[in-house]
Amino acid sequence: MKSGLTLFGYWRSSAVYRVRIALNLKGLEYRNLPVHLIENGGEQHKPEFRALNPQELIPVLQDGQRVIRQSLAIIEYLEESFAGPRLLPVDPRDRAHVRAIALAIACDIHPLNNLRVLQYLDRDLGVEPAGRDRWVQHWLSKGLSAIEALLSDDDVVGAYCHGDMPGLADAFLIPQIYNAQRFSVDMTPFPQLQKIYANCLVLPAFERAKPENQPDAPKP
Amino acid sequence: MKSGLTLFGYWRSSAVYRVRIALNLKGLEYRNLPVHLIENGGEQHKPEFRALNPQELIPVLQDGQRVIRQSLAIIEYLEESFAGPRLLPVDPRDRAHVRAIALAIACDIHPLNNLRVLQYLDRDLGVEPAGRDRWVQHWLSKGLSAIEALLSDDDVVGAYCHGDMPGLADAFLIPQIYNAQRFSVDMTPFPQLQKIYANCLVLPAFERAKPENQPDAPKP
Known part of the structure; x- marks a missing residue:
């Protein structure tokens, strides 16, 4: 499904890997914006990124103007905001x-x-x-x-x-x-x-x- | 509100403190069962407690036969299972x-x-x-x-x-x-x-x- 979602991540980060799996399970397309955690002293520490997440951590998901941080909060947000297969049971x-x-x-x-x-x-x-x-x-x-x-x-x-x-x-x-x-x-x-x-x-x-x-x- | 809830905790644990606040905000009565984290080598490591939580961590909430672990999962459970003031916004x-x-x-x-x-x-x-x-x-x-x-x-x-x-x-x-x-x-x-x-x-x-x-x- 087309979406206005952008994922700020890094290939090897396991917290970002979680969100990629959830996006894929939900069938949501997204734009991938890499943040290099090691080169240049870590791009997550740069002012542009700190404006998105003062924790200086990835993942960050942008949905239009909305900025969502923390992998579990992001996945619960996907579950609550989009159709597609359920990621959580009902009971x-x-x-x-x-x-x-x-x-x-x-x-x-x-x-x-x-x-x-x-x-x-x-x-x-x-x-x-x-x-x-x-x-x-x-x-x-x-x-x-x-x-x-x-x-x-x-x-x-x-x-x-x-x-x-x-x-x-x-x-x-x-x-x-x-x-x-x-x-x-x-x-x-x-x-x-x-x-x-x-x-x-x-x-x-x-x-x-x-x-x-x-x-x-x-x-x- | 009366309930069949039992909280396994320890006075000083901040993870348990979170759940006590949530129970009180929801207006839920509960039975308090202390697990001493330091005395006797730590009661959380005893077989009786490990049967409740193999992580050997508190809090654990029992609701009848249901055993709920992890403070955030417990609080989301309270929110989804009981009436009372909302702990999470709607949007x-x-x-x-x-x-x-x-x-x-x-x-x-x-x-x-x-x-x-x-x-x-x-x-x-x-x-x-x-x-x-x-x-x-x-x-x-x-x-x-x-x-x-x-x-x-x-x-x-x-x-x-x-x-x-x-x-x-x-x-x-x-x-x-x-x-x-x-x-x-x-x-x-x-x-x-x-x-x-x-x-x-x-x-x-x-x-x-x-x-x-x-x-x-x-x-x-």
Whole structure:
């Protein structure tokens, strides 16, 4: 579906990857505006971008004059504003379950391992690379292990996080697993996560959202 | 309003504090079940509690047989399941704005400064107390400064985070400011935050939710 949506992002950011998946699942076209997080000291710190988001973080979604920040708020906005496949179930308890999976990733895994935090450990606290790797592995393994257990607390165990349609929780889970693989986390203790990952990756909405398929990804 | 709600929490946890505010704003009575985060090695790690939440984190809300985890998912659940004053505005853009403030706290400030992370910096990375204090101050100041700016990006600048009724964003902001004061963060650069904090604290819903007014708080 045509839309006036613009996504400010970066190919490798897992928070942006979530939003790309949601846009694709909803069947919404959008303009992709890359913000390079590393070159030129980080374009997210430039005044033009800070005017869009004082947090100096991506993603940011623009819908006409409206500026929406925070990946989960963006995805809930898409769900509330556009037709297309539902990203959240109907029952309030099921909605809460799906949101809890998303938040267990968005609050309890991802913020501990993102670029600015690893830079702070390195530059400000002088933590050695081995210590930083241990830190990343620790929060990833602990977090994914809890999510593997959370997934089982559901009457609707299906091909995806909740039931037989991919949705909000999958849009959070797949980028987090992609990240875990970058950091060589052993996924064998997480059979549910592996199954869902494999089921999602074959879908066009997830394939098109992949970091390496973005226009700003380095050419192989 | 009578309800079958039970809140598993801890007096000082700011994530639980959020949910207490939301329950009070909605006018919902609930049973308070304290989970001591420090004594006995942390009751959140006990098998009985892990059966409720494999993340070993509070809050957890029980509504009859339903178990809801993650403070934001719990508050959205309350909003979707119960009557009472609205915690979120009606317009999708305004809802996104309010959620973005909540998430800027829930994802980008709180997870970096909670107990388990400070324990890891200390015990596993051997970061000195001065370094940990710098870490806490850094993420708090950076985060609150962004939220001060985010608040201004709103047509409805009122007595609270959005308009003239306290709601979801305030339920996240007040506990975070309470925390910042514990860590002696200088609040003078944040006049909007100070104003909203003062406006909220005088409301009974916020007063009753205060950490020191909880049954498991140490007696003065």
